[in-house]
Amino acid sequence: MSHVPETVTRHSLFEDAQALLVAPMFVAFVVLLFQQAGLLTGGTVGLAFLVHYLTGWSMGWVVFGLKLPFYVFAWRAMGGVFTAKTFISVALLSGYTALLPQVIAIQSVDRLFAAVMGGFLIGVGLLMIIRHKASLGGLGVMALYLQNTRGWRAGKVQMALDVAILGASLFIRDPLSVGLSVVGALALNLVLAVNHKQGRYLGT
Template sequence: MPAMQTEQITRHSLFEDVQALLVGPMFVAFAVLLFQQAGLLTGGTVGLAFLLHYLMGWSMAWIVFVLNLPFYLFAWRAMGWVFTIKTFICVGLLSLYTALLPQVIVLQSVDRLFAAVMGGFLIGVGLLMIVRHKASLGGLGVLALYFQNTRGWPAGKVQMVADALILVVGLVIRDPLSIGLSIVGALALNLVLAVNHKAGRYLGT
C-alpha cells in the first residue's frame, strides 16, 4: 500500500505579498482603462464607481477610493487587521493606478468586445492574485470573501450575483449594447474566479 502523501502548506513571503499587492491592482486598473474607453461597466465596487462616473462625471480614481471607506471597519471586524491593511493598500494603489495609467497609455481605438473579454480576464486575474494573498479590493469583495470564509459560499458566485444587480441598474444610464458587452465582461471575470478560486485547492497562505 503506497504511503499517504501530504502537501505542506507554505506561507507567502513578504516579497511575494508585496509583488501581489502591487501587480494585482495594476491589472484591474488596466481593465478599468479598457472599460472606460469602450464605455462599459463591470461589477463589484469598481462597478458602482463606474455608475457614478458615467452619471456624474466624477473621477474614477477618487470614487473608487471614497466608496471603499465605509467597508474598512467591517473588514477589520470580520477578517482581521492584516486583511484590512492589505485591502487598504490595494484600494489605494488601484485608485493611484487608475489616475496615472491614462497619462502613460492613450487608447485611440479598441474593439468593444475585445475590451469586455480582456477587461474581464484582467480583473479576474488581478482579483485572484489579491485574494490569494489575503486581501481584496474592498467593498463587495469583502462581503464575498466573508461569506466564503464563514458560510462556504463560493466567492465567485457571490460576486456574480452582485455584478448582475449592478448591471441591471446600469440599464438606466447605458444603452442595451453596452450592458450586453458588460455582461460578457462579467462572465469572463467570474469564469476566472470560479475556475481558479476554490476553497482547499490553493495551499499558499
C-alpha cells in the same frame, strides 16, 4: 495508492508586496480599457463607473471613496492584517486609475474583446489579491467573507452582486453596452469560480 502530505507555505513579504503592487495595476488597466469602450463592470468598481458616468467625477477618487465604508466590515470580519493589505491595494488601485490615462492612450478597441479580456484580467488580479489574504475592498470583501464563513463560492456571490449592479446600469447606458459588460462580468467570475476553490490553495 500513496498519499503525499501537503504542507502550508506562507507567502514571504516580497511575495505579498508584488501581489499588492501588480494586481491593482491589472484592474486599473481594465478600468481604462472599459472607459474607452464605454463598458462597466461589477463590484464596487462597477458602482464607481455608475457614479463616474453620471457625474464625470474622477474614477480614482470615486473608487477610493466608495470603498471606505467597507473597511470597518473588513476589520471585523477578516482582521487587521487583511484590512491593512486591502487598504494598500485600494490606494494603489486608485492611484493607478488616475495615473494610467497619463501614460497610456487607447485609440481604438473592439468592445467585445475589451469585455472578455478585461473580465479575464480583473479575475486574475482578484485571484492574486485573494491568494495573498487581501482584497480590492468593497463587495469583494463580502464575497470572500461569505466563502470563508458559509462555504459559498466567492465567484458565485460576486456574480449575483455584479448582475444587480449591471442591471441598474440599464438606466444610464444602452442595452448593447450593458450586454457586453455582462459578458465581461461572466469572464471575470469564470476565472474566480474555476481557480478559487476553498481548500485547494495552501499558500497563506
